Amino acid sequence: MSDVTVRSLATLVGTPVDKLLEQLAEAGMSFSGPDQVVTPTEKIKLLGFLRRAHGRSEAAAADAAPRQITLKRRKMEELTVPAGKGKATVNVEVRQKRTYVKRAEIESPQDDEREEAQRKLAESQARNEAENAALEGADQKRRDELARQRAEEEAAAERARQEVEEAARRAAEETAVASEERPRRAHDADEGRAPVVRREPAPAPRSDKAARPARPARGGGRDNAGGRTGRGELHLSDAGSARRGAKKRPTRREAGRGATGSHSFSRPNAPVVREVAIGDSIVVADLANKLALKGGEVVKALFKMGVMATINQSIDHDTAALVVEELGHTAVRATDTDAESTLIALTGEIQGEVEPRPPVVTIMGHVDHGKTSLLDYLRRTKVAKGEAGGITQHIGAYHVETPKGVISFLDTPGHAAFSAMRARGAKLTDVIVLVVAADDGVKPQTVEAIQHARASNVPLVVAINKIDKSDANPDRVRQELIQHEVLAEEFGGDVQMVPISAKQGTGIDELLDAILLQAEVLELTAVRDARAAGVVIESSLDKGRGPMATVLVQRGTLKKGDYLVCGTQYGRVRALFDESGQQVQEATPSIPVVVLGLSGVPDAGDDFVVVEDERLAKDVAQQREAKRRETRLVKQAGNRMEDVLAQMGQTDGQPQQLNLVIKADVQGSVEALRQSLTALSNDLITINVITSGVGGITESDANSAATAKATIIGFNVRADASARKVIEANGLDLRYFSIIYDVIDQVKQVASGLLGKEVREEIIGVAEVREVFRSSKFGAVAGSIVVEGVVKRHKPIRVLRDNTVVFEGELESLRRFKETVDEVRAGTECGIAVRQYNDVQPGDQIECFERIEVARTL
Numbered sequence: 001m002s003d004v005t006v007r008s009l010a011t012l013v014g015t016p017v018d019k020l021l022e023q024l025a026e027a028g029m030s031f032s033g034p035d036q037v038v039t040p041t042e043k044i045k046l047l048g049f050l051r052r053a054h055g056r057s058e059a060a061a062a063d064a065a066p067r068q069i070t071l072k073r074r075k076m077e078e079l080t081v082p083a084g085k086g087k088a089t090v091n092v093e094v095r096q097k098r099t100y101v102k103r104a105e106i107e108s109p110q111d112d113e114r115e116e117a118q119r120k121l122a123e124s125q126a127r128n129e130a131e132n133a134a135l136e137g138a139d140q141k142r143r144d145e146l147a148r149q150r151a152e153e154e155a156a157a158e159r160a161r162q163e164v165e166e167a168a169r170r171a172a173e174e175t176a177v178a179s180e181e182r183p184r185r186a187h188d189a190d191e192g193r194a195p196v197v198r199r200e201p202a203p204a205p206r207s208d209k210a211a212r213p214a215r216p217a218r219g220g221g222r223d224n225a226g227g228r229t230g231r232g233e234l235h236l237s238d239a240g241s242a243r244r245g246a247k248k249r250p251t252r253r254e255a256g257r258g259a260t261g262s263h264s265f266s267r268p269n270a271p272v273v274r275e276v277a278i279g280d281s282i283v284v285a286d287l288a289n290k291l292a293l294k295g296g297e298v299v300k301a302l303f304k305m306g307v308m309a310t311i312n313q314s315i316d317h318d319t320a321a322l323v324v325e326e327l328g329h330t331a332v333r334a335t336d337t338d339a340e341s342t343l344i345a346l347t348g349e350i351q352g353e354v355e356p357r358p359p360v361v362t363i364m365g366h367v368d369h370g371k372t373s374l375l376d377y378l379r380r381t382k383v384a385k386g387e388a389g390g391i392t393q394h395i396g397a398y399h400v401e402t403p404k405g406v407i408s409f410l411d412t413p414g415h416a417a418f419s420a421m422r423a424r425g426a427k428l429t430d431v432i433v434l435v436v437a438a439d440d441g442v443k444p445q446t447v448e449a450i451q452h453a454r455a456s457n458v459p460l461v462v463a464i465n466k467i468d469k470s471d472a473n474p475d476r477v478r479q480e481l482i483q484h485e486v487l488a489e490e491f492g493g494d495v496q497m498v499p500i501s502a503k504q505g506t507g508i509d510e511l512l513d514a515i516l517l518q519a520e521v522l523e524l525t526a527v528r529d530a531r532a533a534g535v536v537i538e539s540s541l542d543k544g545r546g547p548m549a550t551v552l553v554q555r556g557t558l559k560k561g562d563y564l565v566c567g568t569q570y571g572r573v574r575a576l577f578d579e580s581g582q583q584v585q586e587a588t589p590s591i592p593v594v595v596l597g598l599s600g601v602p603d604a605g606d607d608f609v610v611v612e613d614e615r616l617a618k619d620v621a622q623q624r625e626a627k628r629r630e631t632r633l634v635k636q637a638g639n640r641m642e643d644v645l646a647q648m649g650q651t652d653g654q655p656q657q658l659n660l661v662i663k664a665d666v667q668g669s670v671e672a673l674r675q676s677l678t679a680l681s682n683d684l685i686t687i688n689v690i691t692s693g694v695g696g697i698t699e700s701d702a703n704s705a706a707t708a709k710a711t712i713i714g715f716n717v718r719a720d721a722s723a724r725k726v727i728e729a730n731g732l733d734l735r736y737f738s739i740i741y742d743v744i745d746q747v748k749q750v751a752s753g754l755l756g757k758e759v760r761e762e763i764i765g766v767a768e769v770r771e772v773f774r775s776s777k778f779g780a781v782a783g784s785i786v787v788e789g790v791v792k793r794h795k796p797i798r799v800l801r802d803n804t805v806v807f808e809g810e811l812e813s814l815r816r817f818k819e820t821v822d823e824v825r826a827g828t829e830c831g832i833a834v835r836q837y838n839d840v841q842p843g844d845q846i847e848c849f850e851r852i853e854v855a856r857t858l
């Protein structure tokens with residue numbers, strides 16, 4: 001494209017050059033002469049000037065500019081083109097082509113200008129929109145505020161009116177919904193406005209949309225509500241209809257929220273009220289678990305109620321129920337353990353054909369009147385001999401077979417065993433054989449036996465023993481018995497009296513006949529073909545066989561392979577042995593049998609019952625064990641010396657009582673302890689010695705302690721087995737000492753409220769000395785069997801003889817089959833050598849203990 005000069009431009013537009021130069025000058029462009037080149041921009045500028053001069057807009061001129069330039073620049077040219085065989089010359093009008101590259105170059109400054117202008121325009125628009133939105137938001141807020149105030153006024157008026165109209169409850173609900181929605185609507189409106197402000201260049205429609213959620217609060221809301229009135233009315237009560245028009249009804253969405261979502265939105269969650277099942281007692285940690293609380297919180301709550309308990313302590317039902325209520329939950333009494341009730345349901349009703357069963361007999365009588373001799377005679381002569389390798393030990397019961405029938409004897413002569421059985425409600429015995437020595441007559445224990453028989457409604461058969469003796473006088477016995485209302489048949493009574501000699505065997509068959517006759521009168525029967533149930537007579541831990549229990553089957557048939565629950569133990573019958581040590585496959589009613597296969601050693605007097613599956617057996621046993629443990633813990637609580645102190649100050653200024661039972665090895669110690677301990681009484685605590693004496697701790701000592709909730713102090717003496725049972729059953733606090741100063745110090749510290757560390761002795765095992773060997777290295781070595789716990793090497797020990805400490809020292813050597821071992825567990829034999837002590841004797845007990853430091857707690 002050729003350059004356009006002022007002259008050529010003047011020619012093109014038909015304007016004299018001078019005029020054009022003038023016009024260019026007027027348009028702000030000075031040209032030195034007519035031959036100066038005019039750029040397209042300058043031409044556009046000139047055109048704009050000329051247009052303005054003619055009253056036309058610059059924009060229109062700008063729009064037209066490219067067209068004008070293109071269209072007006074044309075020229076006629078001649079072109080030679082092929083035509084047939086020759087060539088032809090044609091005239092063509094050539095429009096001068098605008099080079100768009102060039103045009104872009106021209107336009108680029110103009111584009112920049114336009115973009116700048118557009119940017120400013122957009123900014124201005126955005127500012128306007130933001131301002132509008134802000135204004136709209138402010139307006140909206142104002143409108144919402146007004147709407148809220150109006151709604152409040154309306155609601156207040158509504159409430160007042162509805163109170164008058166006695167539609168209080170429904171009105172209150174609606175008002176609550178309305179008042180809950182208001183803050184939410186305001187919140188919605190705020191949220192709607194906020195994004196507009198933040199998104200500055202947001203387009204206008206969006207700001208409208210954002211503002212929309214607030215609309216229902218204005219007149220539009222009423223329109224909406226009006227549109228939905230038909231649907232809404234279906235759910236309106238009369239009271240609701242009466243209010244129509246007076247108040248904006250919530251939109252469907254709002255109503256939905258009001259009905260369901262309002263709680264989670266405007267109110268805190270309602271506290272969860274848990275229903276907690278509590279049995280007779282519960283451990284604090286378990287209770288916390290049930291309440292979904294931390295143990296510490298429950299301990300704290302208990303503390304506030306004045307109950308001091310640690311997390312592992314058991315609290316009784318009433319205390320637990322109180323703390324549960326205190327914590328805002330509900331306590332219910334736990335129905336008896338599930339597994340136990342399942343067991344009762346399963347075993348409660350034994351159906352089947354009843355058949356006669358042998359009688360179970362207990363032999364009673366005064367000391368030395370011949371009970372053991374009678375049992376021995378029967379065993380020797382009437383019980384089949386055991387095979388080698390069978391169980392040869394005493395099993396507590398046996399049965400004898402006579403031509404006229406079978407009789408089972410409980411081989412536990414003595415009143416204690418009988419009363420223990422009776423105390424457990426176990427009616428084991430069908431007949432009591434009362435042995436009275438013909439040379440000695442009726443004695444106190446004879447009378448006691450009569451009373452037992454009467455109390456438990458068990459018939460008597462009297463065996464008048466020792467008739468072989470020259471001074472025997474059976475008639476005197478009969479006479480004396482009349483005084484106790486035991487009338488012989490010979491005298492018209494109903495009691496059979498058989499003269500016997502246990503030593504010579506005289507009259508034994510007659511005695512057995514008499515027992516069977518008595519049994520016939522009793523018409524003893526039991527179901528035979530059923531799952532077995534019965535009672536444990538005796539139990540022990542055999543080192544080879546594990547726990548062994550002699551049980552008496554009372555109904556059903558106990559078979560090898562049966563699953564059974566036995567007190568707190570369970571298991572599967574691995575083997576059954578009869579009293580002669582022979583394996584048997586089953587045991588029928590009234591037959592005693594030794595059971596192997598239990599998980600542990602049950603207590604004498606425990607019931608056993610056969611169940612179908614092991615799972616149930618295990619569950620029941622475990623639940624019973626847990627219950628027993630809890631009961632023991634509850635009993636223990638409050639019995640310890642420290643607990644007595646903890647209760648101090650809770651008895652309205654009355655001094656607290658600390659009761660003690662003191663037993664010591666010698667009278668001197670008893671007196672010393674009694675005097676020094678009672679002297680420790682002060683204003684806060686009175687120390688009473690309930691019982692004291694020389695010798696081991698007996699059952700009667702333990703019973704006294706249980707009655708008085710006393711702490712038992714054993715000074716160089718120990719509790720015997722029956723005392724330990726009472727102590728354990730009652731959770732009594734039993735403490736052994738060997739230094740008088742320690743006793744006084746401990747009681748003094750407790751009494752004066754001193755806390756701190758306390759060194760306690762814990763007996764970890766007891767071994768019984770069977771034989772004593774001599775060793776060149778160790779001197780006397782006690783061949784012993786560990787009967788309880790575990791005996792450990794290098795631990796302190798005490799040697800006890802008749803439950804009295806005879807030596808205290810250290811266990812020097814502990815061996816099993818010539819091998820030195822570190823410890824020996826219960827039921828295992830071992831050799832024990834005690835450092836610097838060679839006087840050990842068979843029958844002694846070696847008690848192994850540990851000294852542990854425990855923190856005193858209140």
Ligand SMILES: Nc1nc2c(ncn2[C@@H]2O[C@H](COP(=O)(O)OP(=O)(O)OP(=O)(O)O)[C@@H](O)[C@H]2O)c(=O)[nH]1
Nearest residue numbers: 366367368369370371372373465466469501502503
């Ligand atoms: N002559 C004679 N002596 C007998 C007879 N029965 C028992 N004895 C003796 O009486 C003493 C006591 O007999 P036990 O069988 O131990 O009496 P117990 O009633 O079992 O005595 P405790 O177990 O202490 O209650 C023993 O010395 C027996 O030998 C008998 O029929 N005739």
